[in-house]
Amino acid sequence: MADCRKKIVHLCLASFFIDNYSYQENILPRYHKIMGYDVTIxxxxxxxxxxxxYILLPHEDQYCTIDGCKVLRVNYNSFFYKFNKLLRRYNSLYSLLMNERPDIIFIHGVQFLDITKVLRYKRHFPLVKLYCDNHADWINSATNFISKNILHKIVWKYCAKKLEPHVECFYGVTPLRCEFLSKMYKLPADRIRLLPMGVDDLAIPWGDRDEINLSIRSSLSISVDDFLIVTGGKIDEKKNIHMLIKAVKKLSYENIHLIIFGTIATSFKKDMEQLLHLPNVYFVGWKNSEQVMKYLLSADLAIFPGTHSVLWEQAVGLGLPSVFKYWNGMTHVDGGGNCSFLKSDNVDEIADVIEQIYLFPKAFQQMKNSALAFSANFHYSNIAKKSIENV
Structure with missing residues (x-):
């Protein structure tokens, strides 16, 4: 256990913070609390x-999470509000840090201009340790001229370079996001490490897995002996879930089923709704993190045929054999046998991969064994220790 006098402040100011979800911003503080630290977000x-x-909450607030972590919600600075919203400058960040007096600050994303307030606090308390991770890459960010050439190459690079001399380590949550730190912000490679996202392993109901499997399958009239594929997330055209549905339809095996959970982008609803009524396809809508875990545990195989989401790492952390779209810099989920990669956006390729897995049970058993053996690398009980391992 950590010295209970030590306090960690997690700064979630570069993007969102969603209560009671299973994003890294939720789970790392939880495990740091379990490790004995006093934790504020x-x-x-x-x-x-x-x-x-996405929504913007109506006002600032203070409360505790279900894990006992204090949360301080802060608004953008009201002076030139729209400008500060874009550059992410907040009300009273320095005062909040001075009130909390952290020994460790874990910065979730360098992309906010108030990084200068963090450095002001560091100057006042030079022994404080700073860590910073990165969730941005060329797929989910820097996708238009302003974002790439102004915000990232000038503004956020300025923040990263200001932080560089004072931070213990920069973390990329995928290899591609490590590369983004190096190439976009010109940070030295020896200051960057991989800190993958993962699964809340203390919340995995291993002992109830058979009951969960039976319950979910029974609710959809799926036999326990049938082959169940699960996918989901924030569904848009880039996730290629429409291609996965077409692949299952093409195969036409009576005992191959596909469950889809999540929310469908408004612009993509019409295209998706035409496919969701096909045989052996079950759209169950939005699910919370606990329910998502149960759907993954009920499956034989997870397939994510498009852009990356945290569900990739969660599936791997659960020891679930998986199929992912190949992206350069996203192969950290490959433990050597636990998963397969799709090389193209192609219905025929997806169908072929499913069929090869389904028709060769001995090879699939080896895949399952590899998935279980590799899963602990994506458990937050291990990741949380690694994130501040030199404290």
């Missing part, structure tokens, strides 16, 4: 509504 007002869509 200073977060923006950006959150999700009950349907999993």
């Amino acid at each position: 200073i977060a923006s007002l950006v959150s999700f509504d009950k349907n999993g869509r």
Whole structure:
């Protein structure tokens, strides 16, 4: 256990913080609390509504999470509000840090201009240890001229370079996001490490797995002996879930089923709704993190045929054999046998991969064994220790 006098402040000011979810911003503080630290989260007002869509909370607030971590919600600085919202400058960040007096600050994303307030606190308390992770890459960010050439190459690079001399380590949560830190912000490679996202392993109901499997399958009239594929997340065209549905339809095996959970982007609803009524396809809508874990545990195989989401690491952490779309810099989920990769956006390729897994049970058993053996690398009980291992 950690020295209980030590305090960690997690700064979730570069993006969102959603209460009771299983994002890294939720789980790392939980495990640091379990490790014995006093934990406070200073977060923006950006959150999700009950349907999993982005919202801005109406006001600042203070409360505790179900894990006992203090949360301080802060608004953007009201002077030139729109400008400060874009550059992420907040009300009274320095005062909040001075009130909390952290020994460790874990910065979730360097992309906020108030990084200068963090450095002011570091100057006042030079023994404080700073860590910073990165969730941005060329797929989910820097996708237009302003974002890439102004925000990232100038503003956020400035923040990263200001932080560089004072931070213990920069973490990329995927290899691609490590590369983004190096190439976009010109940070030295020896200051960057991989800190993968994962699964809340203390919350995995291993002992109830058979009951969960039976319950979910029974609710959809799926036999326990049938082959169940699960996918989901924030569903848009880039996730290629429409191609996965078409692949299952193409195969036409009566005992191959596909469950899809999540929210469908408004612009993509019409295209998806035409596919969701096909035989052996079950759209169950938005689910909370506990329910998502249960759906994954009920499956034989997870397939994510498009852009990356944290569900990749959660599936791997659960020891679930998986199929992912190949992206350069996203192969950290490959433990050597636990998963397969799709090389293209192609219905025929997805169908072929499913069929090869389904028709060769001995090879699939080896895949399952590899998945279980590799899973602990994506358990937050291990990741949380690694994140501050030199404290």
